[in-house]
Amino acid sequence: MSVEIVSAGPMLTVQDAGRIGLRHMGVSDAGPVDAAAMALANALCGNASGMAALEFAGPAGSFTTSRPVRFAVAGGDCDIRIDDRIVQAGESHRLKPGELLRIGLAREVVWAYLAFSGGIATAPVLGSRATHLRSGLGGVDGRCLRGGDILPLGADQPDVPCLRPASPLQGASLPRGQGPIRVVLGPQQDYFDAGTLARLTGEEFLVTPQRDRMAMVLGDACLPAARGHDIVSDGTVPGSIQVPGSGQPLVLLVESQTTGGYPKIATVISADLPRLAQLPVGSRIRFAAVSRDEGERIGIARARALRDALAALVAKPEGILRSDYLLSCDLVGGIVFPEEVVWAEAVMRKGRKA
Known part of the structure; x- marks a missing residue:
């Protein structure tokens, strides 16, 4: 097997x-x-x-x-x-x-x-x-x-x-969301001055070919750290946006190291990280800052939507009309209350006799 x-x-x-x-x-x-x-x-x-x-x-x-x-x-x-x-x-x-x-x-x-x-x-x-x-x-x-x-x-x-799926998919994928990639600022946003923080959410970034399962490097916008680009190494997570001395931010992905010595200006929320990672080279993106609580709320909603979508899968036809496929189909055109249909037909018959 x-x-x-x-x-x-x-x-x-x-x-x-x-x-x-x-x-x-x-x-x-x-x-x-x-x-x-x-x-x-x-x-x-x-x-x-x-x-x-x-x-x-x-x-x-x-x-x-x-x-x-x-x-x-x-x-x-x-x-x-x-x-x-x-x-x-x-x-x-x-x-x-x-x-x-x-x-x-x-x-x-x-x-x-x-x-x-x-x-x-x-x-x-x-x-x-x-x-x-x-x-x-x-x-x-x-x-x-x-x-x-x-x-x-x-x-x-x-x-x-x-x-x-019960409804057709777009691109063989469940919806990933639209709009700016949402981030929670920090934990080292104090290493960056107000102008650089404004640039994080106000300018476009380019998805570069420098990417793998560990991280992806973004280009076309420089994020200099006013307090320097070296910190005492501390914890990282997938979604951490580290800024090395080049000023080009790199977004950590699933094979990222667990600690790092570059300041982290922000963290991509878990609900939006796959959307960012799926963007082809040459794509342009913007970031938008949200609170930690808002990021958690979005993540919970996304997890619930995924659970509901997977629960809604139905059997597909395979040449022979199996009972499990027929039970997954709407064979009566959206009728929810059959007793109402029976009542309506009875009324129509009575009217024709009259």
Whole structure:
């Protein structure tokens, strides 16, 4: 029960929910850059949201399986083919032994996710299967996957239907929000004068090619620190905006170090960090400052919306009209109270007799 990597793109890794709770030991979380996208791919396959799946930037590659499985791609639209048959991202499909699955470049995003029913079952390291490339932990030998790798799969229920969202998705992704990227100022905003703080929220920044799973560097706006660019190293989190001596801010992502010696002018709120990380090179962004309480409120609302969206997935047709698919459909045109329809028909019949 396995998936074989026939060919692999340049940034194909195993990821799960990450190594939570080890930052005090110097171990950062890893896990998906866009957790909601991975959760959607997993849910479409009937998996729990944090089960191990494949993250890719660029083309994913090609795959075969030793058993019938369901799979789904989420995060961005891309060319997906089972042998020569084209299928859609954002819903699950069946892959049989002997068929070749090929997945191309995700469009208009950086990171996308491929999940298989049962989940990837590589050996956990420090409680997680997530690959941390910088430290060589997890996944397969802590590295990007390559052709010839064979990934074990967890237990699966073959008769479970394939799923799709109840409403069409845009770009094979759940909504990520719009507008400026929201940040909470600090914890070292006092290293920057009023003019620089105003520049943080008043100017546009450019997404540069200097990016990976650890961080992304922003250009076109310089943020000099009036009190200098060196501090006694203290804790960092994904979303921390560090400003080194160049004045070019860098936003930490899921493989970031757990401490750092550059002042942090602000922190991107957790609800907006995936949206920032998914912007292609050359995109322009603005920041907007919010309070810590507002950031928490937005995060709670986003988590609730994700939970509701995953709970609303429905069975998709697969050639044979199964009962679980029929029960997911609105076959009577929006009728909510059948007894009212029966009453209305009775009145109409009585009127015709009169």
